Amino acid sequence: MKIKIKAFANVKEAFGFDEKDLTVSDGITVREVIEQFKTICEPLNEFNGSLLYAVNEAYCPESTVLMDEDTLAIFPPVSGG
Amino acid sequence: MVKTALQQDRIDIAGIMANIGGSSDGAVVSFIGRARDNSGDRQVLHLEYEAYGEMARKQLQAIADDAAARWSLSSCTVVHRYGRVEIGEASIIIAASSPHRKEAFRAVEYIIDTIKERVPIWKKEFFSDGSVWVNGHT
Numbered sequence: 001m002k003i004k005i006k007a008f009a010n011v012k013e014a015f016g017f018d019e020k021d022l023t024v025s026d027g028i029t030v031r032e033v034i035e036q037f038k039t040i041c042e043p044l045n046e047f048n049g050s051l052l053y054a055v056n057e058a059y060c061p062e063s064t065v066l067m068d069e070d071t072l073a074i075f076p077p078v079s080g081g
Numbered sequence: 082m083v084k085t086a087l088q089q090d091r092i093d094i095a096g097i098m099a100n101i102g103g104s105s106d107g108a109v110v111s112f113i114g115r116a117r118d119n120s121g122d123r124q125v126l127h128l129e130y131e132a133y134g135e136m137a138r139k140q141l142q143a144i145a146d147d148a149a150a151r152w153s154l155s156s157c158t159v160v161h162r163y164g165r166v167e168i169g170e171a172s173i174i175i176a177a178s179s180p181h182r183k184e185a186f187r188a189v190e191y192i193i194d195t196i197k198e199r200v201p202i203w204k205k206e207f208f209s210d211g212s213v214w215v216n217g218h219t
Binding site: 006073075076078 | 114131132133172196197204205
């Protein structure tokens with residue numbers, strides 16, 4: 001199935017992209033996607049559990065199972081205001 | 082009436098304040114967040130805000146709606162900027178009106194605290210020799 005990844009702020013800089021389409025296996029979780037990225041993107045390991053996730057613009061836990069056409073956003077703690 | 086916006090343009094503070102609330106409101110409370118010229122002992126030249134636009138707009142509206150319901154506000158306006166913000170400019174305004182002051186004060190504090198916790202917007206400080214992302218709330 002296909003999903004879209006979006007990255008923001010210093011996570012975007014670590015990834016080197018702000019948006020990417022990925023083909024992943026059915027039933028994959030957010031955690032599994034992140035683990036795969038960590039193997040190819042060393043700087044991502046520095047975020048140590050502080051990363052936040054949103055699927056289709058709603059916050060979600062790492063255990064969330066992704067569906068076809070989902071958009072997974074990955075970002076650091078927010079600092080607006 | 083609850084109005085929220087995420088915009089690149091400068092915030093029209095006078096226009097917002099002139100239009101908030103009505104004749105049955107005894108209180109208007111506002112918070113304006115401005116770009117500060119320092120961070121610790123470093124001089125900041127300007128700020129840049131990055132936003133996850135679609136999600137940030139939904140969150141701003143949800144937080145303002147929630148506050149308006151909880152404190153029975155008669156009106157509430159929240160505007161947050163993205164992109165480059167110069168020193169001294171407002172990056173955010175929150176304005177709330179209610180018949181009595183207590184509700185408006187509490188609502189505005191709740192809204193800014195919750196925005197800083199939840200709305201996907203990130204601040205970058207620019208110095209003469211580089212820039213850093215501001216560490217967010219964890």
